[in-house]
Amino acid sequence: MLVASSIGLSRFLETETPAVSLALDPLNVDALIGEITADLNDTSNAPDLFDALLDKAESALRFDLADARLYSLIGEIKYRQGKKDQAYEFFDQARKLSKTEIHALQRSIGRSIETGDLSKAVGEIDILLRRWPDQFPAIAEGLPTILLNPDGYQAVLAAIRGAAPWRANLLVTLAKTPEGLDFANRLLLDLTGTSAPPNRSELSYVINGNIRQKEYEQAYRLFLFSLSDQERKLGGYIFNSTFEPVSSGKPFDWQVGDQSGLEVTFVSSQDAVEGEGGATVRFLNTPVKNTALQQYIELPPGSYKISLAASARNLKLPKELFWSIRCVGPAGETARFNIPEGTYNRQALSQDFSVGPAGCPMQLLKLETAAIAESWRFRYVGTLIMHKLSIERLSS
Numbered sequence: 278m279l280v281a282s283s284i285g286l287s288r289f290l291e292t293e294t295p296a297v298s299l300a301l302d303p304l305n306v307d308a309l310i311g312e313i314t315a316d317l318n319d320t321s322n323a324p325d326l327f328d329a330l331l332d333k334a335e336s337a338l339r340f341d342l343a344d345a346r347l348y349s350l351i352g353e354i355k356y357r358q359g360k361k362d363q364a365y366e367f368f369d370q371a372r373k374l375s376k377t378e379i380h381a382l383q384r385s386i387g388r389s390i391e392t393g394d395l396s397k398a399v400g401e402i403d404i405l406l407r408r409w410p411d412q413f414p415a416i417a418e419g420l421p422t423i424l425l426n427p428d429g430y431q432a433v434l435a436a437i438r439g440a441a442p443w444r445a446n447l448l449v450t451l452a453k454t455p456e457g458l459d460f461a462n463r464l465l466l467d468l469t470g471t472s473a474p475p476n477r478s479e480l481s482y483v484i485n486g487n488i489r490q491k492e493y494e495q496a497y498r499l500f501l502f503s504l505s506d507q508e509r510k511l512g513g514y515i516f517n518s519t520f521e522p523v524s525s526g527k528p529f530d531w532q533v534g535d536q537s538g539l540e541v542t543f544v545s546s547q548d549a550v551e552g553e554g555g556a557t558v559r560f561l562n563t564p565v566k567n568t569a570l571q572q573y574i575e576l577p578p579g580s581y582k583i584s585l586a587a588s589a590r591n592l593k594l595p596k597e598l599f600w601s602i603r604c605v606g607p608a609g610e611t612a613r614f615n616i617p618e619g620t621y622n623r624q625a626l627s628q629d630f631s632v633g634p635a636g637c638p639m640q641l642l643k644l645e646t647a648a649i650a651e652s653w654r655f656r657y658v659g660t661l662i663m664h665k666l667s668i669e670r671l672s673s
Contacts, residue, residue, distance in 0.1 A: 310346050330354055345375035353380060377408035383415075390419060395429035403436050406443040413443055417450045424460045434464060438473045448479050452486025461486065462499060475503065477526045484528050488573070493605065493639035497575045500529040514574060514581075514668040515642065520556035521545055528573045531556075538565035538657060546664075555664040560592075560657035564648060571643040573605070578634040580671040583614055584627040585663060592659035594618050597647035600666070602630065604637035611640060616661065623664065629671065 331354045338347045352367030365388060371381035382405045389398035402416055423429035437444040448464065451457030461483045465475045480503050487496035504512070508525065511517040516530055522543040524530055533541050539560050546554030558569060583600065600614040612630035632640070648655050 310350060314350070343374060345371040345378040345381070348374065349378050349381040352384065356384065376404060379405070379409055379412070386416075390423070395423050395426050396432040398423060399429065399432035399436055403441055406441070410442065413446045420447065420451070421456055421460065430460075434467055437464065438468065438471055440473060445479060449482050452483045455490050458483070458486050458490055458492065462495060465499065466502065469502065481527050488528060488605070493575065497529060497639070500527055503527070514576060514670070515666055516572065518667045519546055519554065519665050520663065530572065532571050534568045534570065536565065536567070536569055538563040539569055541569055555662055558644075558661045558663070560659055562656050562658050564651040564653060564655050565646050565657045566648045566651050568643050568645045571641060574602075574640050574642050574668070575638070576632045576640055576668070578632050578637075580629065580631045581668050582627055582629050582671055583612065583666070583668050584625065585614070585616070586623055586625055586665045587616065588622050588624070588662040588664065589618075590620055590660040592618050592620070592661055594657060595655035598657070598661070599645065599647070601643050601645060603641050603643070605639045605641055606636060611637065
């Protein structure tokens with residue numbers, strides 16, 4: 278009973294205090310691995326400690342020849358002693374026993390990259406991240422180097438086409454830097470038309486990444502390229518100008534703001550009752566501040582007309598309700614198009630505006646109010662139905 282109790286207590290202590298655990302049960306391999314690993318990670322330890330650690334690990338191996346972690350640990354000690362050929366023999370043996378032994382995998386990935394065998398490196402990365410997904414941040418640093426190489430790029434493309442679970446992490450990470458963004462754009466374009474095309478979230482990540490890096494033209498091209506045949510029918514200077522209920526979630530499509538003072542619904546023109554298809558904005562007799570709807574657009578320099586066909590029911594606007602077109606960047610507001618109060622049916626409204634030759638490569642179209650504070654003195658009431666909102670270019 279005393280022996281059994283000691284073993285049980287040893288197991289309990291092996292993670293936090295491996296030395297105490299080993300004193301209770303000298304054959305506790307988990308505790309031994311924990312102690313040796315801690316000593317290897319302690320930078321204050323002298324290099325001559327490696328021989329003693331190696332003796333401990335080799336002694337344990339005699340009692341447990343099938344533990345891949347021990348082979349990996351011996352390999353790491355020999356690696357740090359400069360005996361790399363011997364080290365990789367142990368790493369290889371560890372992987373024969375366990376394909377997902379984490380440390381042997383990490384060292385093997387490093388060796389494959391060093392020797393230029395990038396296809397093998399990507400295969401090992403895939404194995405590692407399927408078993409240890411939390412290791413992605415450590416792997417991410419080396420991915421641009423792999424992607425720079427044509428063989429490495431093709432290996433990564435093949436992996437993410439094969440439903441690698443780290444695909445989304447890869448694209449999100451690449452979209453955060455200018456260098457990675459080029460690869461993210463290319464990967465999405467290469468995935469388009471395959472059996473594993475980009476999904477909406479992946480496209481949104483990368484399109485937004487282009488916008489953050491001020492690569493506006495590339496962002497818009499990627500959006501256009503990603504449209505399905507059905508979505509292409511909704512194209513124009515304003516995408517989905519009739520507010521069909523087919524949101525893709527991408528920045529150049531309609532984005533509905535999180536606003537407690539109103540409700541926004543899209544109704545198909547084919548399904549609408551009495552021709553009331555479009556975007557219905559119902560105000561809830563409360564203050565309304567900021568944006569209800571928005572969409573990024575890309576208008577080249579020139580003269581334009583924005584037109585709205587709208588109906589309203591008892592619409593009361595204590596402060597202005599308007600569509601604004603603002604340059605993304607320092608240039609500011611290009612146009613403001615006010616919506617009238619009252620009750621009306623399919624009223625046609627329009628306004629001319631222009632986009633200057635510089636400083637306005639992309640615009641943000643927004644439906645917003647002029648309220649600057651959520652005061653209950655300024656409560657918005659009624660219903661606005663926008664049947665169609667369009668922009669056309671005027672001849673010069």
